[in-house]
Amino acid sequence: MQREVLYAGVIVDVRAEAVDRIFQYSIPDKLAGKLELGHRVLVPFGHRRVEGYVVEFSGELEISADRLKSIIRLLDEEPIILPAQMELARWLRNHYVGLLSEALQFMLPPGNRYGKERVGFKQQQMVTLVNPDVELRANATAQRRMLEILLDKGRILASELVKKARASYSSLESLAKLGAVQIEDKVLERKVAWEPVSDPTLVLTEEQTAALREINKERKGSRRPVLLHGVTGSGKTEIYLQAIAEVIKEGRQAIVLVPEIALTPQMLSRFGARFGDRISVLHSALSLGERFDQWWKIYNGDVSVVIGARSAVFAPTPNLGLIVVDEEHEGTYKQEQGSIRYVTRDVAEKRCELTGAQLILGSATPSLESYHRALKGEYNLVQLTKRVEERPLPAVELVDMRREFEEGNRTMLSGALREAIAGLAGTENQAIILINRRGYSTFVLCRECGHVMECPNCSVSLTWHRSDNRLHCHYCLHREVLPPNCPRCASRYLRQFGVGSEQVQSVLNEEFPELRTVRLDSDTTRRKGAHQHILKEFASGRAQILIGTQMVAKGLDFPNVTLVGVLSADLALNFPDIRASERTFQLLTQVAGRSGRGDLPGRVIVQVYEPNHFAVQCAQRHDYTGFYRQEISFRRKLNYPPFSQLIRILCSGPAEETKEAALTIERFLLSRGVSRDNILGPAPAPIDRLKGRYRWQLVLKSEESLSELLHELPAVDPEVRVIVDIDPLFLM
DSSP states (O other): OOOOOOEEEEEESOOOGGGOSOEEEEOOGGGTTTOOTTOEEEEEETTEEEEEEEEEEESSOOSOGGGOEEOOEESSSSOOSOHHHHHHHHHHHHHHTOOHHHHHHTTSOTTOOTTOOOOOOEEEEEEEEOOTTOOOOTTOHHHHHHHHHHHHHSEEEHHHHHHHTTOOHHHHHHHHHTTSEEEEEEEEOOOOOOOOOOOOOOOOOHHHHHHHHHHHHHHHTTOOOEEEEEOTTSOHHHHHHHHHHHHHHTTOEEEEEOSOGGGHHHHHHHHHHHHGGGEEEEOTTSOHHHHHHHHHHHHTTOOSEEEESGGGGGOOOTTEEEEEEETTTOGGGBOOSSSOOOBHHHHHHHHHHHHTOEEEEEESSOOHHHHHHHHTTSSEEEEEOSOGGGOOOOEEEEEEHHHHHHTTOOSSSOHHHHHHHHTTTTSSOEEEEEESOOSSBSEEEETTTOOBOBOSSSSSBOEEETTTTEEEOTTTOOEEEOOSSOTTTOOSOEEEESOOHHHHHHHHHHHOTTSOEEEESTTTOOSTTHHHHHHHHHHTTSOSEEEESGGGGSSOOOTTEEEEEEESTTGGGGSSOTTHHHHHHHHHHHHHTTSSOSSSOOEEEEEESOTTSHHHHHHHTTOHHHHHHHHHHHHHHHTOTTSSEEEEEEEEESHHHHHHHHHHHHHHHHHTTOOGGGEEEEEEEEEEEETTEEEEEEEEEESSOOHHHHTTOOOOOTTOEEEEEESOSOOO
């Protein structure tokens, strides 16, 4: 009986819309019976050989036989894209209007793409004693020393053996030729270190017990996503741990996502104490080699729990049973690069749907979209209204900085905050100070002519960093020396204005030299391990004040923190963004929750210029429900999310061509039935030039998916880049 001829459908690793489709290849006899869906393969493509991914098989040839080419070889023994991941990639491509090749690359091991391999398994030679009784020459003293060591050890690294015996590799090879030893390569895992902590399984409170019961019931029933809405300090992490333990008992795996790499060490220590070496970690602060080893460890099923930041949602768990998205409301869960700008929460929900796994979304301040879905019954709403051990939520004081100014206080610290910080001296109590801007001064202005120093590539002001006396652009990373005179009028009166985290640290060091400070922001955490080192300094008590940007507002748990101070708390309210109020409320509530988590009560001092704004007032009362009711009424009136979907179409390139591209897209949308009332723009983006490219945008509101239509957007000038951003979090 003649074998059915099958052809492989392959997506090639070329990031271009014109070739983002399936290409057919013949399967050579050497791969017959071996090739599977999800295999990485090497294929001819034009005049090149490129990496590709097998996504389908077909018995029918869909191209002319003379154009058919053959797969060259496999790039891996096993198919590395799991079937559910293949389906997830197709969904990503369709839902987010991106490239399937890019979606598939989310699923691949780091640093291992064909032609760009930067990493592989780390191997070292191991030496095993086979025959200690071989005859050696009389002068073979180094070889005798090696045999003596091997008689004691049995098996040892070749490098260690050579060093201990004060011998050479040639002497070792001679022993192997004599049959005394066997030398073989061994794969060594580049392990990720974590600080062990004592973490016994805790006795749950009544509320926690009820919450866990509901979670387990949902997992065994309809498997709706669970929204775990718990006030700060209510013990959500313990519920995660015990829910995961149940999943592991069922022989399945869990993924735990955290919004910031800074939170990973704390989470890793606690989960490691509970689950030992059955945990793995995935995030961008690891070396490429570490990430590569962790990926394969997960793929091989050697771990039960994966902990990581946003991209860990794609971890290759072969038997997924649970995904936890901690602090689900956080903006860092939004992918802001590439053609597929996914929302991690939605990807996690889809992946759970495809694998039969459970999804837990946890937050003290859920996103309006998630809370709205929970109230509609699409999510199971599980609530924790009290802190563990009946600890009170911290008292929040609002300080009106306008009044401070009227009373003669021209400094960045209010009288109340200055006094509270001074009160830390001589105690073991600690403080967290939040200023959501890094650098020393946020802009430099000429007091003679009013000129503001701007980035030559972006339409934003430059931030002065005193540490290197340079002006920095936080968008394109441009740097320049602070000039002695104004470049416009040559005046000497260039002055720094605005406050950043670097300046806050400088002021506190000067005013309170007895209190040691550490700073956590993207400037101080560039080196590998910096997050962990800074938080360890603070956790140990060697530093009494932790200063930082929004990194310090989420998830951190330090029992000695009795004071939280927030500078320029309502700064984000002035941003032209529909989520400005929501972000302000979330940030203030979250950072307030870092205080009073131990035996002593907490105090929070929030410095504001708009103390009567409802987002600030609700945060003072820890009143999520009150905030939700007021904000949702605004969203309903304006038909903003969650009552519609927002879609941002961003064009960037040369000035005139970019404007024309935006107008072309507008005409297309109108011609296809999109209402003019549902199109905001086209108009220059709030930041209308970035990295030397001009930017125009359209923002669409729709109550139904427009993904299919957006896949048909018309061609524009090749110099213009068009990005479709589904569910954008930022419109700047």
